[in-house]
Amino acid sequence: MSDLRLSNQGDRVGPAKTAPEPQPRVTLVRDGQRVNHAKNAEGFLAAPQHQKMHDKRLWDLRQKRDGQMHQIPEWEELRELASAIKEHTLAHLDEYLVQFERNARANGVHVHWAKDAEEHNRIVHGILRYHGAKSLVKSKSMLTDECGFREYMAQVGIEIVETDLGERIQQLDDEEPSHIVVPAVHKLATDVAKVFAEKLGSDPNDADIYHLAETQRDTTRPKILSADAGMTGCNFAVAETGGITVCTNEGNADLSMNVPKLHIASVGIEKVIPKIEHLGVFVRMLSRSAVGSPITQYTSHVRGPREGGQMHIVLVDNGRSARLKEEQFWRSLKCIRCGACMNTCPVYRRSGGLSYGATYSGPIGLIIDPTINRHKYSELPFASSLNGSCTNVCPVKINIHEQIAAWRKVMAENHELPFAKKAAMQAAGALLAQPALYRTAIATADAALNTLPRFAVYNSLNAWGKGRENPHAPRKTFHAWYKKTRGRK
Numbered sequence: 001m002s003d004l005r006l007s008n009q010g011d012r013v014g015p016a017k018t019a020p021e022p023q024p025r026v027t028l029v030r031d032g033q034r035v036n037h038a039k040n041a042e043g044f045l046a047a048p049q050h051q052k053m054h055d056k057r058l059w060d061l062r063q064k065r066d067g068q069m070h071q072i073p074e075w076e077e078l079r080e081l082a083s084a085i086k087e088h089t090l091a092h093l094d095e096y097l098v099q100f101e102r103n104a105r106a107n108g109v110h111v112h113w114a115k116d117a118e119e120h121n122r123i124v125h126g127i128l129r130y131h132g133a134k135s136l137v138k139s140k141s142m143l144t145d146e147c148g149f150r151e152y153m154a155q156v157g158i159e160i161v162e163t164d165l166g167e168r169i170q171q172l173d174d175e176e177p178s179h180i181v182v183p184a185v186h187k188l189a190t191d192v193a194k195v196f197a198e199k200l201g202s203d204p205n206d207a208d209i210y211h212l213a214e215t216q217r218d219t220t221r222p223k224i225l226s227a228d229a230g231m232t233g234c235n236f237a238v239a240e241t242g243g244i245t246v247c248t249n250e251g252n253a254d255l256s257m258n259v260p261k262l263h264i265a266s267v268g269i270e271k272v273i274p275k276i277e278h279l280g281v282f283v284r285m286l287s288r289s290a291v292g293s294p295i296t297q298y299t300s301h302v303r304g305p306r307e308g309g310q311m312h313i314v315l316v317d318n319g320r321s322a323r324l325k326e327e328q329f330w331r332s333l334k335c336i337r338c339g340a341c342m343n344t345c346p347v348y349r350r351s352g353g354l355s356y357g358a359t360y361s362g363p364i365g366l367i368i369d370p371t372i373n374r375h376k377y378s379e380l381p382f383a384s385s386l387n388g389s390c391t392n393v394c395p396v397k398i399n400i401h402e403q404i405a406a407w408r409k410v411m412a413e414n415h416e417l418p419f420a421k422k423a424a425m426q427a428a429g430a431l432l433a434q435p436a437l438y439r440t441a442i443a444t445a446d447a448a449l450n451t452l453p454r455f456a457v458y459n460s461l462n463a464w465g466k467g468r469e470n471p472h473a474p475r476k477t478f479h480a481w482y483k484k485t486r487g488r489k
Ligand code: SF4
Pocket: 289, 334, 335, 336, 337, 338, 339, 340, 341, 342, 364, 390, 393, 394, 395, 396, 397, 398, 400
């Protein structure tokens, strides 16, 4: 699902009166290196205009989601049903995929299977080459981002134009999406004005959101009309009919799939659902969970090629069947990419999506990313307070915070903890194993908390002190209180 979210920059704004805060940037790490989420987040945390806007905007979406949820008395039953349908489908995934393929072929669609990102890119390139296509318009698809599709196509000389507003902003700015539904949500309107001025020649001082949207429309429409091929992702693939459903708020996917004669859809194998009647469950929950609206502006059902055209579906595995075998993490495949877990997460809202250094950010990213590259994303499962809010809002009832905790254990068992964390955990383990020593240490720490000079905690060597205040130590420990009031009974 994709969503027009320039309006997330706040109210309509005219020319900036004061110098706008520059957009904080994250330096991506090379393969083989660990992503340091805390370090990456420093720039965003130090940019108050961006940080405040981001936090507020996403919390807004969370509240709108709550409002929609309260209007549906059977919401919890819907969640149960959605979860059960997904779990059943995943348990019989092979059968439903074969059924989907058979019915899609019967509808006149060419179906391909890609075991990984590289094969996906090669297949799509092969289709484009066969048709002599040199330009491709594309609607937002996290799967193609996961496959590094744009980079691949740039190397083989095929021009790709993203048609989703947020995704186009990110493409022009050479950044990954920072959110799975609202890709440019971390940008102020002034940031977008700067990008459009540099790449599209518009007025850098005009940060009016309507003018920016017009610039996008004026510069993208001609490319859609003249493109050789169109590409979309897919929200749901219905085994019973062989059709796919694509949900957007801008109608850009409909243009991408209907204007050019050649339509290619990239579909993750976990997107399949058994029957058309199941769509009602998911469509009712997707937009409500994502942006707090009852339905997306466009919910398009496609079964075959347009008249005189050709349609291809590429079914992509890219690690999904391996994850399906993982007892602790297979339920993450139920995800319908609504982004609700990101909107509610206090860490995500404050740190911004790019600080995760991965295609998927926020709570669901903490589970998916280590399945893609365990070492590179080994620190990500620690970017969570484990408060469980993500699990509570998830429309398909993924036990997100439990899976994050499970990943921490896996990282510790596989010696993937950074040195400082490992040393701290070992010290805590030794302390907790000796009750008498622990009590003495706690009593000393309480006294120290009240008397320590600030620089002892708030210095450049102590990451904990950044953005946190020490709690006030209680006058008495719980243990001392218990001993005094209950201990003698
Ligand atoms: S894990 Fe759940 S809440 Fe998060 S994006 Fe997926 S479906 Fe939405």
